[in-house]
Amino acid sequence: MAFTYAISGGDWARIAPELALLVAALLVMLVDALIPARLRGALVIIGVMGVLAALAGVIMLYASSGSPSAFGGMVTSDPLALFATLVILAATGLSLLLSPGYIERQGTRQQGEFYALVMLAATGMVLMAASTNLMMIFLGLELLSLPLYVLCAFAPGQQRAQESGMKYFLLSSFASGFLLYGMALIYGATGATNLGGINHFVATHAMSATAGFGPILLGGMALLAVGLAFKVSAIPFHAWTPDVYQGALTPVTALMSVGTKMAAFVALIRVFDVALAPVRADWQGIMWALAILTMVGGNILAATQTNVKRLLAYSSIAHAGYLLIGIALGTQAGIAALLYYMAAYAVMNVGAFGVVLALERVAGLGTNLDDYRGLASRRPALAAALAVFLFALAGIPGTAGFVAKYAIFAAAVTGGHAELTIIGVVASMIGFYYYLRVIWAMYFVPAPDMPAAEAANANPHLSLAGLNSAVVTKLAASGTPLAFSAGLALALALIGTLGLGIFPAPLISLARQAAGLP
């Protein structure tokens, strides 16, 4: 059988965002080798340029007409992929801007490698979101995971970072094994790796759970669901999340908490809500149970945390629960709500991690809840920003988080699953408790050092030693100044969080378009 297939220039244009990110990664590595060590901090500029170029590619693809499918149906640039790309680019851009200053403070010398790996991980995320074939989903997933393993273990000589990298590596590879076995069984049952082919087979063959291809397909769906549930850190596959998020460098945590989730949720949408839609009755129960377990469990576990980074990790698990409602519903309104939620989550979560990063000293010191006491009097701007991000994560009206929660709960009611809404609202109430705990510590609890420093200032006859200790206390209290780019990232995240809350309409219509709604 003769088989010819030509790759046209149009195919390459369809993956313009991926190419832009990849070229930026390669350029970072190339330039890194050519410039003196003291200039390496400037490599972040190449990364940000790459993100902007990818953004231009997304805008070009939104404007383009014709079939979005490319490379023989391997990848696509449909509105769903483009929306997910926008969210991933936002998270990548903000994480890059947060990095200068911080990664030097953590003792990192190889800044070139750091930025190159961030760009490669972003490439993998975008590629996974654009995949319409099981092979490409797997490749995209691995391209995003492999750089993240290294990035998690990146801080030199920090035990927690090494632990974080090791745990993520072992558990993520373990989950990849399940994911692959699921893909193999689905391929065996349907004879296709291409999602369109799988959908065609499932739609045209009646399935029996006990005979024929039925049991194999059921097993495949279950294993694939386990693999992807691990990636979005749904309970009971969440055990890695808090340790990995706490130990990794904070910009990396911010990137993976948003980018990996977005890519994996698009894969869940494409595989379950689209390709396997004809057998929805067989998988809906799993997603329904995962959503409830994750919402309730994530919020309860977060309420007991004393480390802010860890608290945000559990909060990201809880948010994965709300997002899973969109998958479990299986309706287009549910998918649109999920996408909007993800965009809102991107700005508010990266913003919250950004403030944590600004306050963090070396090796994860300064991330305990106790370190946030009296923050409002020491760093009022940062405290106010963190308060806005936490209010948004809790879902207070006027912020992006409220619109997102409203959209997803409304979709659950109209989709005939009011019980998910009720459980979701109750779980959000628990969420209020731990978000407000941080805000309470910042605004209403005095800092432990402050009385001593004030007493020293009040005494006019300070001894030299006393003066020194007061100065030291004051310096320690105010912490390191914020790098310009990190301030810019926080400002952008703040604008996004409030902007999406007050003017949600344009992004909601974009999300509806991505979900195939008019």
Added chain:
Amino acid sequence: MPMPMPPNAFLLVSAILFTIGVVGVLSRRNPLVIFMSIELMLNAVNLSFMTFSSALHSVDGWIFVFLVLTVAAAEVVIGLAIIVSIFRSRQEIDVDDLNSMKG
């Protein structure tokens, strides 16, 4: 002339290998051995892909196997690098000792 093995036998072997891999990951404490168990899982999946490819007369499964092999090789590089960097700073590698973070 010997009878060719039926596809179900290959699938059974693949399932058994995969299970051995899963049990290995869950029960062993040395990261290297855990990692070997993960590799066993991946190769069990490869066997499934090959079996389905032959049974379905389709090449997709074979291509998938190549991708899995390549990715597994890349994973080895990164995994061993992380294990070595931990070994350098602690002189022992038992996953039960990786417990500086709790909650």
